Amino acid sequence: KAASAVFDPSDPNVIYGAFFENGILKSSDAGKTWIKLSKDLSSKCKIRDVAVSPVNPLDLYAIGSEDWNGTFYLSNDGGKTWKSSSKVRVDAEGNPTLDNVFSGIASLSAPRTLSISPQNPKELFVSANWRSCLSEDGGLTWTERDRGADISCVTDIRFHKRKTYVTAMDEGTFVSEDGGQRWRQLWPLRHTPGFSGHNWRVAVTEVNGSERIISTVTPWYKTPTCLVRSDDGGKSFNVVQTGLPDYTIRPNTMWGQGHPRALAVDPNNPRLIYLGIDGDPAEDKSGGGIFKSEDGGTTWAQLPHQPASRRMFYGLAVDPTESRRIFWGACGAGGGVYRSDDQGASWTNVF
Numbered sequence: 001k002a003a004s005a006v007f008d009p010s011d012p013n014v015i016y017g018a019f020f021e022n023g024i025l026k027s028s029d030a031g032k033t034w035i036k037l038s039k040d041l042s043s044k045c046k047i048r049d050v051a052v053s054p055v056n057p058l059d060l061y062a063i064g065s066e067d068w069n070g071t072f073y074l075s076n077d078g079g080k081t082w083k084s085s086s087k088v089r090v091d092a093e094g095n096p097t098l099d100n101v102f103s104g105i106a107s108l109s110a111p112r113t114l115s116i117s118p119q120n121p122k123e124l125f126v127s128a129n130w131r132s133c134l135s136e137d138g139g140l141t142w143t144e145r146d147r148g149a150d151i152s153c154v155t156d157i158r159f160h161k162r163k164t165y166v167t168a169m170d171e172g173t174f175v176s177e178d179g180g181q182r183w184r185q186l187w188p189l190r191h192t193p194g195f196s197g198h199n200w201r202v203a204v205t206e207v208n209g210s211e212r213i214i215s216t217v218t219p220w221y222k223t224p225t226c227l228v229r230s231d232d233g234g235k236s237f238n239v240v241q242t243g244l245p246d247y248t249i250r251p252n253t254m255w256g257q258g259h260p261r262a263l264a265v266d267p268n269n270p271r272l273i274y275l276g277i278d279g280d281p282a283e284d285k286s287g288g289g290i291f292k293s294e295d296g297g298t299t300w301a302q303l304p305h306q307p308a309s310r311r312m313f314y315g316l317a318v319d320p321t322e323s324r325r326i327f328w329g330a331c332g333a334g335g336g337v338y339r340s341d342d343q344g345a346s347w348t349n350v351f
Contacts, residue, residue, distance in 0.1 A: 001019065001020045001021075001022075002017060002018070002019050002020075003017075003018040003019065003020055003046075003047065003048045003049065004017070004018045004048065004049045004050060005017040005018070005050075006050055006051055006052055007052075008052050008057050009052060009054050009057070010057045011057065012030070013027075013028060013029060013030045014026065014027070014028055014057070015027045015030065015031055016037075016050045016052060016060065016079070017034070017050065018047040018048055018049050018050045018062060018064075019047060020046040020047060020048070021043075021044075021045075021046055022036070022038075022047075023036060023037070023038030023041050023045075023047055024036070024037045024038060024041065024047055024050055024060075024062055024079060025037065026079060037075075037079035037080070039080065039081060039082065040073075040081055040082040040083070040084075041062075041064070041073060041082055042064075042066065042071065042084075044066045045064040045065065045066055045071055046064050046065055046066070047062055047063070047064040047073075048063055048064055048065065048111065048112060048113075049062065049063050049111075049112070049113050049114040050062045050114070051114050051115070051116050051124070053116065053121050053138075054116065054118070054121050055121045056121075057078070058075075058076055058077055058078045059074075059075070059076055059121075059138065060074075060075040060078065060079050061073065061074055061075075061114055061116070061124060061139055062075075062082075062114070063108075063111040063112075063113075063114045063126055064111070065110045065111060067110075068109055068110050068129065069086070069107060069108075069109070069110075070086060070107070070108035070109055070110050070111040070128060070129075071084050071085070071086045071108065071111075072084065072085045072086065072108060072111070072114075072126065072135075072139055072142070073085075074138070074139045074140075085108075085139060085140070085141075085142065086107050086108045087105050087106070087107060087108070087142065088105070088106050088107070088108055088131050088133045088142045088143065088144055089104060089105060089141070089142065089143045089144065090104060090105065090106045090131065090144050091131075091143075091144040091145075091146070091147055092104065093147075094144070094146070094147035095130075095131075095144070096189075096190060096191075097171060097172060097185070097188050097189070097190060097191050097196055106130075106131060106144075108126070108128060108131070108133070108142070109128055109129040109130045109131060110128060110129035111126045111127070111128040111129075112127050112128060112129075113126070113127045114126050120136075121138075122135075122136060122137060122138045123135065123136055124138070124139050125145070126142070129151075130151070130170075131144045131146060132144070132145060132146040132149065133145055133146075152168045152169075152171060153168060153169040153170070154166050154167070154168050155167045155168060155169055155198075155199065155200050155201065155261075156200065156201045156202050158202050158203065158204050160204040160205075160206070160211065161206075161211075162177070163175055163176065163177050163204075164176045164179065164180055165202050165204055165213065166183075166202070167199035167200055167201060167202045167215055167216075168199060169198045169199070169200075170197070170198060171185075171199070172185055172186065172187050172188050172196075172199050173185075173186045173187055173199050173202055173213070173215045173228070173234075174186060175234060186213065186230070186234040186237070187215070187228055187230075187234075187237050193219075193220075193221065193223075194219050194221075194223045195217070195219055195226070195228075195239055196219060196220060197217055197218050197219035197220040197223070198217065198218045198220075198259070199215050199216070199217050199228075200215075200216045200217070200218065200259060200260055200261045200263075201215065201216045201260070201261060201262065201263035201314075202214065202215045202263075203215075203263050203264070203265045203273070205265055205270040206270075207231065207270050207296070210231060210232055210233060211230075211232075211233040211234070212229070212230065212231050212270060212296065212297075213229070213230045213233065213234055213237075214227060214228065214229050214230075214263065214265075214273065214297050215227070215228045216228075216260035216261070216262075216263050216275065217239075217260070218257075218259045218260065222248050222257075224241065224244065224245055224246050224247055224248060225241075225244060225245065225258065225259065225260045225277060226239050226240060226241045226244065226260075227239075227240040227241070227244070227260065227275065227297060227300075228240070229296075229297045229298070240297060240298060240299075240300075242298070242299045242300060243291065243293075243299050243300030243301050243302070244260075244275075244277075244291065244300050245258070245277065245285075245286065245287070245288065247285060249277065249278075249279030249280075249285070249287055249288050250279065250282075251279060251280040251281075251282045251287065252278070252279055252280040252310065252311050252332065253278045253279045253288075253311070254278050254311060254312070254313055254331070257279070258277045258278050258279030258287070258288040259277065259278060260275055260276070260277045261276065261277075261278070261312075261313055261314055262274075262275065262276025262277075262290075262312060262313075262314055262315060262316035263275055263276070263316065264316050264317050264318045264326070265318070266318055266323045267318065267320050267323055268323045269323070270296060271293075271294060271295055271296045272292075272293070272294055272323075272343070273292070273293045273296065273297050274290060274291070274292055274293075274316060274318065274326060274344065275290070275291040275292075275293070275300065275316075276288070276289070276290055276291075276312060276315070276316040276328070277289065277291065277310075278310055278311055278312050278313070279310060279311075280310055280311075286302055287310060288310050289302060289303065289306040289307075289310045290302075290303045290306060290307075290316070290326075290328060290344055291303065292343075292344055303344045303345075305344075305345060305346055305347065306347070307328050307330055307334075307338035307347045307349075308330075308334030308338070308347075308349065309330035309331065309332055309333060309334035309335045309336070310330065311330055311331045311332040311333075311335065312328070312329060312330045312331060313329075313331070314329075315327070315328055315329025315330060315337075316328055316329075324341060324342060324343050325339065325340065325341050326339070326340045326343065326344055327339055328340075328347070336349050336350075336351050337349070337350050337351035338350065
């Protein structure tokens with residue numbers, strides 16, 4: 001597999017190529033034959049891009065990654081030897097909830113492309129997951145440089161009394177009071193291990209004159225799923241895990257682990273809430289499926305009877321015309337649409 005190729009600007013017969021796990025290769029005869037320049041490169045690092053200095057052809061640069069972890073490589077002898085760098089000085093103001101903002105240093109994350117400034121060969125730019133970054137010293141040090149280039153992946157949108165609420169992967173739950181022109185973060189307000197992570201769904205209901213806001217969360221670092229609840233419109237909030245799985249679910253999941261991507265509130269009873277997590281039971285563990293709360297999301301219980309498939313994404317809804325009726329959409333073996341007419345006590349495949 002080949003990722004990219006670049007010509008030596010001083011010699012059109014010289015080409016450098018990035019070849020994922022096979023590292024960096026060089027051709028001196030316009031691509032007829034190749035030699036490997038992978039000394040000092042990690043054997044697990046997938047090289048994705050390579051660049052040559054426009055003023056010194058011995059200065060080579062490359063980027064690669066091992067899963068989400070990225071590395072920048074620098075050679076000053078035409079690729080004979082390489083040294084690496086993977087640390088980025090973060091922009092804590094631009095990304096206040098991401099990890100490592102207190103130390104000020106984070107790791108390069110899944111870099112994709114590498115460019116050299118046409119006006120200053122010491123300026124390099126890397127586009128990457130989370131933190132695109134700039135080096136002004138030929139790759140020796142890096143600074144996050146992506147403010148304004150938002151990478152939000154919004155997962156849910158809800159409206160309540162002229163307010164708009166959204167959840168976003170990696171960022172949290174937000175509210176806008178002016179039709180989306182400005183947004184205010186409800187949570188998390190800073191990086192918090194065991195809480196910062198992917199927010200999936202949000203539900204907003206009015207209870208005793210105040211807004212109850214509930215979001216579902218998969219924290220980073222393999223922490224079990226949780227739910228965030230506020231009873232005062234987001235001024236304060238609590239993390240809820242009571243009754244939810246206390247381990248990471250793996251079997252029959254959509255993205256490698258069970259995520260709480262389904263949430264539905266009974267429109268006639270805000271204390272009655274349903275939550276869906278994908279994944280099957282295994283090894284004396286109860287797995288995911290549909291969970292039910294009868295106290296407004298404070299405590300949860302897994303329904304004793306589940307649809308035939310628990311492999312799902314967003315497929316959970318309460319019928320607004322008959323709130324005892326619930327629908328569940330699932331994938332894979334046993335998949336389809338399931339209906340319960342008794343608040344989840346039993347299920348029938350209807351599609």
